[in-house]
Amino acid sequence: MNAKQAAGYRAAEWVKDGMIVGLGTGSTAFYAIEKIGERVSQGLKIKAIATSNASEELAVKYNIPLITAGDVNRLDLAIDGADEVDPGMALIKGGGGALLREKLVAINSDRFIVIADSGKMVSHLGKFKLPIELVPYCYEWTLGQLKNRYDVAFEMRMRDGELYVTDNGNYIVDGAFGQILSPGQLGDELKAMTGVVEHGLFVDIAHTVVVGYEDGRTEVIEKK
Numbered sequence: 001m002n003a004k005q006a007a008g009y010r011a012a013e014w015v016k017d018g019m020i021v022g023l024g025t026g027s028t029a030f031y032a033i034e035k036i037g038e039r040v041s042q043g044l045k046i047k048a049i050a051t052s053n054a055s056e057e058l059a060v061k062y063n064i065p066l067i068t069a070g071d072v073n074r075l076d077l078a079i080d081g082a083d084e085v086d087p088g089m090a091l092i093k094g095g096g097g098a099l100l101r102e103k104l105v106a107i108n109s110d111r112f113i114v115i116a117d118s119g120k121m122v123s124h125l126g127k128f129k130l131p132i133e134l135v136p137y138c139y140e141w142t143l144g145q146l147k148n149r150y151d152v153a154f155e156m157r158m159r160d161g162e163l164y165v166t167d168n169g170n171y172i173v174d175g176a177f178g179q180i181l182s183p184g185q186l187g188d189e190l191k192a193m194t195g196v197v198e199h200g201l202f203v204d205i206a207h208t209v210v211v212g213y214e215d216g217r218t219e220v221i222e223k224k
Helices: 003-012 027-041 054-060 097-108 138-148 183-191
Strands: 020-023 045-052 076-081 112-117 128-132 155-157 171-176 198-200 208-212 220-221
Touching: 003 027, 003 076, 003 112, 003 208, 003 220, 020 027, 020 054, 027 054, 027 076, 027 112, 076 097, 097 128, 097 198, 128 138, 138 155, 138 171, 138 198, 198 208
Parallel strands: 020 045, 020 076, 076 112, 112 208
Antiparallel strands: 128 171, 128 198, 155 171, 208 220
């Protein structure tokens, strides 16, 4: 069992009968969905909302019943990965491109469990480039605003030679901010910028972090 699998499987233990569960996106969330699917096949009764088309396809594969936001006011639990986690449980997410849906699900969950291998634990956020989701309309202007305000390198995300398009039809620019000392302040600044849909800073959202290690051990960190 590798570190990601250990973390994903451990987090799946929090899922109980009757829960409405948010299913994250990415290589670590894959293992949580896999384990939840195994438990569903053994009789676990839940319903779920997926944060991406890819996770929705996985849920269908494992026969996890899916609902929409219109069917429920809040989620009991959401499980998702992270690209970086700092000691205060602030996160950078969005490397997989689903940051908008992931944040919507996370903030509307009574408990948000983050799963990560030990290599994702950092003293300060920012070594991983920060994803920022942009409205396609006049995105060049928004990119210009970002470049004028922050003296860091910004790079539009590409796929197969074309601008990467999220499941919600937006673009993503990745910012090489380096060490982010005030993630809450930076997040507020970005969110206030017209043309920015969302950003990958998740601050004061996580309740629990499950860290996986290559020897199969896990460590659980709870919000203080």
